[in-house]
Every structure is written in C-alpha cells, then in structure tokens.
Amino acid sequence: MKIIKGGVTAPKGFLAGSTSCGIKKSGKADLALLFSTTPCVSAATFTTNRVKSGSVVLCMQRIARGVSQGVIVNSGNANCCVGKKEIKDAMEITDAVSARLDIKKDLMLMASTGIIGRPLPLEKIKSGLSALVKDLSGSNGTSFAKAIMTTDTVHKEIAVQINIKGKAVRLAGAVKGAGMICPNMATMLAFFTTDAAIEKEALKQAFKESIYDSFNKITVDGDMSTNDSAMIFANGRAENSVIKKKAKDYFIFLEAVKFAAKELSRKIILDGEGGTRFVEIIVKGAKRELSAELAARRIANSNLVKTMIAGGDPNWGRIAAAAGSSGADINPWRMDIYFGKVLVMKNGAGTDASRPLLLDIFKKKEIEVVVDLKSGNKSSRVWTCDFTEEYVRINAEYET
Amino acid sequence: MKIIKGGVTAPKGFLAGSTSCGIKKSGKADLALLFSTTPCVSAATFTTNRVKSGSVVLCMQRIARGVSQGVIVNSGNANCCVGKKEIKDAMEITDAVSARLDIKKDLMLMASTGIIGRPLPLEKIKSGLSALVKDLSGSNGTSFAKAIMTTDTVHKEIAVQINIKGKAVRLAGAVKGAGMICPNMATMLAFFTTDAAIEKEALKQAFKESIYDSFNKITVDGDMSTNDSAMIFANGRAENSVIKKKAKDYFIFLEAVKFAAKELSRKIILDGEGGTRFVEIIVKGAKRELSAELAARRIANSNLVKTMIAGGDPNWGRIAAAAGSSGADINPWRMDIYFGKVLVMKNGAGTDASRPLLLDIFKKKEIEVVVDLKSGNKSSRVWTCDFTEEYVRINAEYET
Numbered sequence: 105m106k107i108i109k110g111g112v113t114a115p116k117g118f119l120a121g122s123t124s125c126g127i128k129k130s131g132k133a134d135l136a137l138l139f140s141t142t143p144c145v146s147a148a149t150f151t152t153n154r155v156k157s158g159s160v161v162l163c164m165q166r167i168a169r170g171v172s173q174g175v176i177v178n179s180g181n182a183n184c185c186v187g188k189k190e191i192k193d194a195m196e197i198t199d200a201v202s203a204r205l206d207i208k209k210d211l212m213l214m215a216s217t218g219i220i221g222r223p224l225p226l227e228k229i230k231s232g233l234s235a236l237v238k239d240l241s242g243s244n245g246t247s248f249a250k251a252i253m254t255t256d257t258v259h260k261e262i263a264v265q266i267n268i269k270g271k272a273v274r275l276a277g278a279v280k281g282a283g284m285i286c287p288n289m290a291t292m293l294a295f296f297t298t299d300a301a302i303e304k305e306a307l308k309q310a311f312k313e314s315i316y317d318s319f320n321k322i323t324v325d326g327d328m329s330t331n332d333s334a335m336i337f338a339n340g341r342a343e344n345s346v347i348k349k350k351a352k353d354y355f356i357f358l359e360a361v362k363f364a365a366k367e368l369s370r371k372i373i374l375d376g377e378g379g380t381r382f383v384e385i386i387v388k389g390a391k392r393e394l395s396a397e398l399a400a401r402r403i404a405n406s407n408l409v410k411t412m413i414a415g416g417d418p419n420w421g422r423i424a425a426a427a428g429s430s431g432a433d434i435n436p437w438r439m440d441i442y443f444g445k446v447l448v449m450k451n452g453a454g455t456d457a458s459r460p461l462l463l464d465i466f467k468k469k470e471i472e473v474v475v476d477l478k479s480g481n482k483s484s485r486v487w488t489c490d491f492t493e494e495y496v497r498i499n500a501e502y503e504t
Numbered sequence: 505m506k507i508i509k510g511g512v513t514a515p516k517g518f519l520a521g522s523t524s525c526g527i528k529k530s531g532k533a534d535l536a537l538l539f540s541t542t543p544c545v546s547a548a549t550f551t552t553n554r555v556k557s558g559s560v561v562l563c564m565q566r567i568a569r570g571v572s573q574g575v576i577v578n579s580g581n582a583n584c585c586v587g588k589k590e591i592k593d594a595m596e597i598t599d600a601v602s603a604r605l606d607i608k609k610d611l612m613l614m615a616s617t618g619i620i621g622r623p624l625p626l627e628k629i630k631s632g633l634s635a636l637v638k639d640l641s642g643s644n645g646t647s648f649a650k651a652i653m654t655t656d657t658v659h660k661e662i663a664v665q666i667n668i669k670g671k672a673v674r675l676a677g678a679v680k681g682a683g684m685i686c687p688n689m690a691t692m693l694a695f696f697t698t699d700a701a702i703e704k705e706a707l708k709q710a711f712k713e714s715i716y717d718s719f720n721k722i723t724v725d726g727d728m729s730t731n732d733s734a735m736i737f738a739n740g741r742a743e744n745s746v747i748k749k750k751a752k753d754y755f756i757f758l759e760a761v762k763f764a765a766k767e768l769s770r771k772i773i774l775d776g777e778g779g780t781r782f783v784e785i786i787v788k789g790a791k792r793e794l795s796a797e798l799a800a801r802r803i804a805n806s807n808l809v810k811t812m813i814a815g816g817d818p819n820w821g822r823i824a825a826a827a828g829s830s831g832a833d834i835n836p837w838r839m840d841i842y843f844g845k846v847l848v849m850k851n852g853a854g855t856d857a858s859r860p861l862l863l864d865i866f867k868k869k870e871i872e873v874v875v876d877l878k879s880g881n882k883s884s885r886v887w888t889c890d891f892t893e894e895y896v897r898i899n900a901e902y903e904t
Contacts, residue, residue: 155828155836155852185821187853188837220821221854330825407807421585421620425730428555436555437588452555453587454621493893 105266105360108274111245114263115274115299116341117141121239122251125232127180127218127225133251135232137201138295139174139240143211144337146172147308149315151332158190159183159216160333162198166210167335170304173211175295175335176201176236177252178229179280183216184330186223193224200230204237215293215333217254217280249278252293256280260371266360268353271344273300275357277364281372292319292372294334296364300357301340302347309349310358311336318365322373322487336361369487379489381413382470387427391480395432399475400484402430410491413471418462420448427475434477442474505666505760508674511645514663515674515699516741517541521639522651525632527580527618527625533651535632537601538695539574539640543611544737546572547708549715551732558590559583559616560733562598566610567735570704573611575695575735576601576636577652578629579680583616584730586623593624600630604637615693615733617654617680649678652693656680660771666760668753671744673700675757677764681772692719692772694734696764700757701740702747709749710758711736718765722773722887736761769887779889781813782870787827791880795832799875800884802830810891813871818862820848827875834877842874 113120119139127134148167150160166172176198183190198212205212216224239247249259263276275298296311315334340346347353373382385404390396403409406426412419420441427434441449443465448457465471513520519539527534548567550560566572576598583590598612605612616624639647649659663676675698696711715734740746747753773782785804790796803809806826812819820841827834841849843865848857865871 151829153825153828154832154834155824155839182821185824185836185849185852185854187851189853219819220825221819221849223854330821330828419619419621421582421730424555424585425553425620428553428730429551432554434554436585439555449585449621451587452585453589454585454623 105264105363108263108265110243110263110276111249111261112138112276112278112295112297113242113245113248114276115297115339117299117339118297119240119242120244120248121236121241122244122247123232123235123239126228127178133247134178134180135229135236136177136248136251137174137236137240138248138297139205140297140337140339142339142341143171143173144339145170145302145304145307146335146337147311148333148335149312151329153330155185155330157182157184157216157331159194159214160331161191162194163213163215163333166213170308171211172213172337173207174205175213175215177215177293178224179252179254180218181216181222181224182218182220182331183224185221189223193226196226197224197229200233201237204233213335215331217252217293217331220330245276245278252278252280254280256375258375260368260375262364262367264360264364266356268300268342268344268347268356271342273342273344274298275300275360275364277368279368279372281375292329292332292334294319294368296336296361298336298338299340299342300338300347301342301344302338302357303349306347306349306354307336307338310354310361313358314361314365317362318369321485322369373487373489376489380492381490383413383488383490384470384472385486385488386472386483387475387477388483389477389479390482391433393482393484395434395477396482396484398430399427399432399434399477400486402426403473403475404486404488407491410488413466413490414492416463416466418443418448418459418466423473423475424449433479435479438478440476440478442476444472505664505763508663508665510643510663510676511649511661512538512676512678512695512697513642513645513648514676515697515739517699517739518697519640519642520644520648521636521641522644522647523632523635523639526628527578533647534578534580535629535636536577536648536651537574537636537640538648538697539605540697540737540739542739542741543571543573544739545570545702545704545707546735546737547711548733548735549712551729553730555585555730557582557584557616557731559594559614560731561591562594563613563615563733566613570708571611572613572737573607574605575613575615577615577693578624579652579654580618581616581622581624582618582620582731583624585621589623593626596626597624597629600633601637604633613735615731617652617693617731620730645676645678652678652680654680656775658775660768660775662764662767664760664764666756668700668742668744668747668756671742673742673744674698675700675760675764677768679768679772681775692729692732692734694719694768696736696761698736698738699740699742700738700747701742701744702738702757703749706747706749706754707736707738710754710761713758714761714765717762718769721885722769773887773889776889780892781890783813783888783890784870784872785886785888786872786883787875787877788883789877789879790882791833793882793884795834795877796882796884798830799827799832799834799877800886802826803873803875804886804888807891810888813866813890814892816863816866818843818848818859818866823873823875824849833879835879838878840876840878842876844872
C-alpha cells in the first residue's frame with residue numbers, strides 16, 4: 105500500500121466539482137459534487153440520532169439497493185428540523201443534479217452540514233448547479249474536500265494505492281469534521297471512492313468494519329449530529345478481478361479502507377474544534393468489551409479530563425473518577441493508570457511518578473492515556489482531543 | 505414555612521466550627537465541623553461512582569445504623585485514589601475528633617472535597633483539631649458553609665421554620681457545589697440539620713425523596729464525583745411529637761426538606777463553574793418517564809447546547825439534536841420546543857418566532873427550555889447552567 109495524491113478523484117473515473125452558491129455568508133465554496141462516470145457499487149452508514157436531516161433520510165432509502173453514482177454536498181445548512189419538507193427539498197435538489205448529469209434519479213445521494221432549523225435556500229442551490237456541474241473534473245479532489253468544510257480549519261483527504269492480483273487499485277477519502285464529533289459517528293461527512301471491482305456484500309462488510317474501528321471511535325465533544333453520513337463508491341474501473349468476501353484480496357482491500365478511515369479520523373481529531381492535543385485513551389484488562397468501551401468513552405467525553413489535558417496538568421484522579429462513573433465493571437483497588445509509559449496510579453493509589461516528567465509528557469502534541477483494569481483481556485481505544493476555551497468561543501458564536 | 509437565619513446552626517442543639525489547617529495553599533478555612541450536642545437520627549446518600557473517597561466508604565458503613573452526631577469536613581483534598589489507606593486516614597481523623605468531643609467513635613462522619621490522588625495531610629489536620637473544636641458555637645452556621653467551599657464563589661445555606669402540632673421546628677442546610685455537578689449527585693457536599701423529632705425510617709424516606717427531586721436533577725458538566733455526600737441529622741430538640749411516616753406532619757416536614765434541597769440545588773447551579781445563566785430544561789409529553797429523563801439530561805449535558813446558551817444565541821436545533829441522540833423514544837415529527845413561552849419548533853420544524861424576541865429571552869439570567877414530545881404524559885425537569893470559557897479556565901488550572 106502506498107499513499108498517493110489527488111484525494112477523492114485519485115481513483116479512476118471519479119470527477120469532483122465545487123462552487124459557491126451563497127449558503128455561506130463568507131462567500132466560500134458551499135456546494136460540492138462527487139460523481140463517477142459509471143454507476144458504482146456503494147455502501148453507507150448514517151447517524152443513529154432520532155432526529156435526522158432530510159438528506160440523510162433520502163440517502164437511507166436510496167442506498168438500500170447498493171448502487172449509486174454520486175453525491176451532492178451542501179455546507180452551511182444541515183437541512184434538518186424544518187419538517188418533512190426537508191426530504192422533498194433533498195429530492196428536488198438531487199433530481200435537478202441527476203437531470204443535468206443525465207443519470208437515473210435514485211443514483212444520486214445528498215449530504216448536508218451546517219446550521220439546523222433553517223430551510224435549505226433552494227433557489228440559491230439550484231442556481232448554483234450549472235456552475236457546479238461545469239466544474240467537474242478528475243483533478244478536483246482537493247477542492248471537493250475544501251467545499252465540504254464548516255468549522256474545519258484544514259481540509260482532510262487521503263488516497264492510497266494497493267495491488268490486487270497485479271492490478272493497481274486506488275482508494276481515497278475526504279471528510280469534514282470539527283465539532284459535534286461523537287460515537288457513533290460524528291458530525292462528520294465522509295466520502296470514499298475506489299476504482300476497485302468488488303462485490304456489493306464485500307464492500308458493505310469492509311466499510312462497516314472500517315467505520316467501526318475509526319469514525320465510531322473518536323469523540324470531540326460527546327454531541328451526536330443529525331447529519332452524520334459516511335459513504336463509499338466503488339466503480340470497478342481498475343478492472344481488477346472482482347474482490348469477494350473472505351478472499352485474500354478482500355483483506356488487502358479491507359486493510360486499505362481501514363487505513364484511510366483511521367487516517368481521516370485522526371485528522372478530524374487533530375482539527376477538533378479548539379483542540380490543541382491528540383489524545384488516545386486505551387482501556388485494557390476489562391472483563392467484558394462493553395466495560396472497556398464504556399470506560400474509554402466516558403473518559404474521552406469527560407469535560408474535566410479534557411480541560412485538564414488542555415491545561416497541561418497531569419491530574420490523573422479525574423481519569424479514575426470518569427472511569428468509575430462510566431458504568432463499567434471496575435474494581436478501583438485494581439485499577440492502574442499510565443500517561444504514556446509512566447505509571448501514575450497503581451491499584452487505585454498514586455505512584456511517586458516524577459512531576460517534571462509528567463509535565464513534559466503533557467507538553468507534547470500527542471498524549472496517550474492507558475487505564476488497565478486488570479480484570480480480564482478485553483480492551484478499547486478511543487481518540488479525542490483536549491478541550492479549550494477556544495471550543496466554547498467557536499460554539500457560542502456559531503450562528504451569529 | 506418561613507425562612508429564618510443562621511444556616512446549619514439555626515436548629516436547636518447544633519454547633520459548628522471551622523479553622524484553617526493548611527490544606528489549602530490560600531490559607532482559607534479548610535476544616536469544618538458540624539456537631540449536635542445530643543445523638544441524632546440520621547440519613548445519607550452518596551456518589552454511585554465505583555471510585556469512592558475513603559471518607560465516603562467510612563460514612564457508608566457508619567450511617568447504616570441511622571444514628572450519628574456530627575461530621576468533620578475537609579476541603580482541598582478529596583481523600584481519594586490513594587489506596588486503602590484513605591479509609592484508615594478517615595477513621596484516624598474521625599476517631600481523633602470523637603475523642604475530643606467525648607462521643608462514641610462511630611457517631612462521627614467525614615466528608616472530603618478537593619483534589620484527587622494526594623494523601624490527606626494527616627498531621628496538618630490533626631494539629632488543626634484543637635482550634636476546630638474550640639471554634640464550635642451555635643452561631644457559626646455561615647462560617648461552616650464557607651469552610652466547605654472549593655471553587656465555589658459564594659457560600660450556600662438555607663434555614664426554615666415549620667410548625668409541627670404547635671411546636672416550632674427548624675430545618676437547615678449548607679452545600680458546596682460548583683463543578684463536576686451531575687446526576688446522580690454532584691461533587692457536592694450537602695449537610696442538613698433539623699431539631700425535629702422524627703422516626704428513623706421517616707427521615708430516611710423524606711431525605712431520599714428530596715434528594716431525588718433536587719440534587720439528582722442538576723448538572724453542571726456531566727462529570728460525577730468520587731466524593732458526593734448528602735447527609736441529614738435530626739436531634740429531636742424541638743420536642744415536637746415524633747413525626748411518623750405517612751402522618752400529616754410527615755408531609756409538612758417533607759415539604760420543608762424538599763424546599764431546602766431545591767433552594768440549595770438552585771444555588772449550586774447559580775454558582776456553577778463559569779456559569780452565567782440558570783437553565784431549566786423541561787421535557788414533557790413523554791410516553792415513559794425514562795424517555796423524559798434521558799432527553800432532559802442529554803440536553804442539559806450537551807456542550808453544544810450549553811455553549812449556545814452562553815453565546816446568547818437561540819439555535820434550538822442543537823436542542824432537537826441532543827434530544828434525538830439521548831436514547832429517548834422520540835418522534836421527531838411531533839416534537840415541539842419552547843424558549844420560555846415562545847414556540848420555536850413545532851412538529852419538528854422551525855416556527856417564525858421573532859428573532860429579536862428570542863435574543864431578548866437569551867439576555868435574561870434565567871432561561872426555560874421546554875421540549876414537548878406529545879406522545880404521553882410523563883415529564884422530567886433538570887437544572888443546569890450555561891458553559892463558558894471561564895469553565896475551561898477554572899478546570900484547566902485547577903491543580904496548579
């Protein structure tokens with residue numbers, strides 16, 4: 105596997121375009137289109153929030169068949185909490201795009217991100233479609249990644265090339281993240297493209313497994329979006345022998361999707377709203393996986409833990425307290441806590457770890473917290489960022 | 505019922521004292537003692553965190569009999585995460601106090617609050633006991649309330665008088681709160697005194713019900729402490745005819761405890777770390793109480809909702825999103841949301857509520873958010889505060 109350039113248009117047969125139609129007051133690009141010149145096998149996962157954007161509802165219906173050809177993305181408006189009209193609006197926009205691209209209506213998906221509760225500015229979007237379609241090109245991967253941003257400070261993309269029985273196969277992805285990133289999924293839109301030829305069920309399985317291990321293991325602020333969507337399009341243009349479930353090739357492909365998804369997850373955390381540090385929480389030694397999971401997520405979502413890390417202050421007691429209140433099956437007199445390799449709590453009691461050494465660890469950009477419950481062999485890993493005043497600033501002023 | 509002065513020493517037969525023994529670097533009072541000159545019927549509730557302070561563990565054992573006579577409180581150190589030694593330390597300190605007061609050892613309780621993971625400075629505390637006991641007086645209620653503070657900016661106390669069959673009965677309480685306030689309980693220490701004569705089981709029941717409806721319904725930051733303790737002491741010095749469960753007098757007493765507990769909960773939220781607004785979240789129209797509870801707590805703990813309120817920005821979509829992700833049984837197309845009396849979302853869609861009107865509501869110190877699920881008749885209420893940069897500042901710098 106090697107990393108290549110080009111973002112979502114690196115795989116053969118994918119075009120991307122973007123434009124600014126006036127949803128964002130800033131005048132920045134707010135409409136993006138990803139399109140395969142031939143129909144794709146596709147798979148997707150969506151937010152589990154009961155309140156879902158109309159764009160998500162439409163996609164959930166359309167993706168069921170496992171075939172699609174593109175997605176239109178608008179940033180700046182979530183198309184959510186405006187009533188059933190939001191589904192009709194998503195349909196109207198995707199229909200208009202499909203007509204321009206001359207493809208069947210139900211092959212076009214839609215994703216939206218931005219403020220909740222305001223109707224989509226339909227006329228603005230429709231008037232932007234001509235420019236959007238005209239902008240389609242095989243070298244616009246990066247501008248696609250930029251057009252889907254909201255409070256993101258950097259665009260996030262990755263592309264890799266693998267070898268499937270002698271054929272070069274490419275896989276790429278672009279995401280937007282920033283705030284409201286929480287399992288399961290995040291306010292996060294993720295778009296993956298690949299020119300692999302792969303069976304529908306194999307694609308679905310590989311995608312599901314990769315999402316579970318990446319986007320579902322990150323959290324910025326514990327809030328769960330109404331719009332989370334992750335989708336993958338495989339158009340088969342690499343002309344490799346078709347990848348089937350459980351075949352050797354499948355695992356090569358799976359590894360590539362996992363790698364790309366993890367890399368993009370990492371980029372989301374590194375760009376977490378107001379975050380200044382990348383924090384890996386590992387809970388191991390649990391009797392059951394659920395305990396490890398509960399404890400890791402509780403620690404990762406604890407405001408007290410996250411502000412402590414922002415302050416560069418190794419107050420590990422907050423980690424013990426968060427683990428203890430997580431609902432996980434924990435024996436406090438057995439619990440060990442490490443910062444990096446340094447043992448700071450052993451069997452529920454603080455060690456004499458040197459404070460200057462700890463302060464040094466906390467000066468680093470990346471911090472690893474390990475909690476060992478010493479009660480079994482199950483573990484869980486969650487990535488998060490610290491929690492700074494900047495987060496509050498961003499989110500107190502998001503609308504105005 | 506009338507409000508009276510004097511804090512926890514307003515009821516007859518209660519003495520309080522405080523001193524500074526050097527746990528707090530600031531030199532402020534960090535040791536407090538509450539003492540009844542005669543043994544009390546007593547009840548208590550504690551944190552459900554698996555990681556518990558040794559002071560809590562000791563109290564849980566001692567309170568079981570339902571009789572005690574006082575409590576020593578130290579602020580500045582949580583006596584937690586230092587190993588089993590913390591239970592021994594709590595025992596050593598309470599034994600020393602009991603000896604000075606010439607009461608049975610197991611009648612003395614202990615509460616601790618402050619940093620986790622550092623052994624209690626036993627010698628400092630023991631050397632402070634003489635001054636502490638000397639300071640005991642029937643007019644020191646307020647200085648007791650001050651000595652238990654950590655990041656609190658104001659002391660919090662209340663005292664009321666009720667009439668039980670012609671006898672004046674007094675009930676009072678003091679709390680410390682500030683951060684880490686989350687159901688169930690809070691990093692919150694609460695001490696109630698009453699000179700009522702009341703049966704053990706009646707006191708237990710009234711206290712439990714009052715706590716459920718007050719301290720368990722508030723949240724500052726979703727974190728749960730290792731040290732939460734709420735206790736009540738009833739010494740019978742009012743010489744009223746003994747209050748029994750389900751008797752008419754019981755309900756007069758219950759009303760007083762509920763009132764005091766709610767008032768103190770309110771004071772905790774008003775003094776929430778960095779909080780500038782008091783926010784009441786009401787979820788009604790739920791099919792099951794659990795749904796109402798889940799939705800109300802999720803909204804109250806959402807960083808996005810809380811930063812929105814801090815920013816004075818009526819972005820109600822975040823409330824809908826939080827409710828939707830709470831696990832509550834919600835039909836998004838039926839949900840209504842109000843700010844105060846103003847309907848901002850009806851059946852899952854925004855209304856044309858006037859923005860200037862909403863901005864006005866958000867300028868107020870107290871904000872009411874009502875979510876009507878219109879699916880049943882169960883409801884829940886949670887109190888919280890907004891979430892400001894100041895919270896992050898306080899908690900990033902807590903230790904250093």
